[in-house]
Amino acid sequence: MCLRNSSSTWPRLRRGRRLGVSVLAEQHNDACRALSLRSGDRFAGVDWSACAAGAVFVLGAVAWLECSIEEELPAGDHTIALLAVHALRVDAGRRPLIFHGSRFGRLLAA
Template sequence: MSIEAMSQAEMRAALGQFASGVTVVTGLDDDGPVGFACQSFASVSLDPPLILFCADHRGRSWPRIRNAGRFTVNVLHEEQTDVCARFGGSSGRKFDGLEWSMSRWSTPSLPGVLLRIHADIHTVHVAGDHDVVIGKVLEFERVTDERPMIFFRGQFGISSSKSLQSA
């Protein structure tokens, strides 16, 4: 199918064939903690240590994190579907009733995640309806050894190769 004839739903379905991990990007501004679920996350460079994520222009959380200049990527494990749902929604009070702590980098850290990556915003590039955010890593913080949450074919939580074959 040509890209000209492809709808957004068809593009989503096509790209759903690529399995990805699931993260929650968090930050802190004068109004308090903020965050959003994010699947578009990757390593960019080892020297200097750079990572990237993509943020939708329509989101309310990303402008606040951008203004703060610093963020934490919380890498979710397969049992954290509740955390994923909380931060994947449009509710403005995602931290209400949620246990979390402040990192030494003054960013919210979520409990029980696989990994936390604390970073400063290095550069931001506009790419269609998203920003591609490059972050300079300040610290990696390994938290647990659970299996990762995976997003594949529109489903969260599938992480074993057996599950992927039957999906």
């Protein structure tokens, strides 16, 4: 995962025992916008849950990955965090949220 060095969130997240990575579902447009804000309460209006190890997950996501930090590598104005996955949950009945070209889209069946 790549993180901007000026992030105010990463220093708090990296102190936790586990990190939650949620693959957002196509109904999460508003959650995606809220979570990407640079200030304020990013989780306001976002339904979430935490596991016993402290990882936070967005409810209704396509997938949840419970991770820990394996290594951090400097990369210019970003840090690349290599994560070890300890647990994975997938909801095959949901479709992922796609963000490309500064807009939301959908995967189409082939």
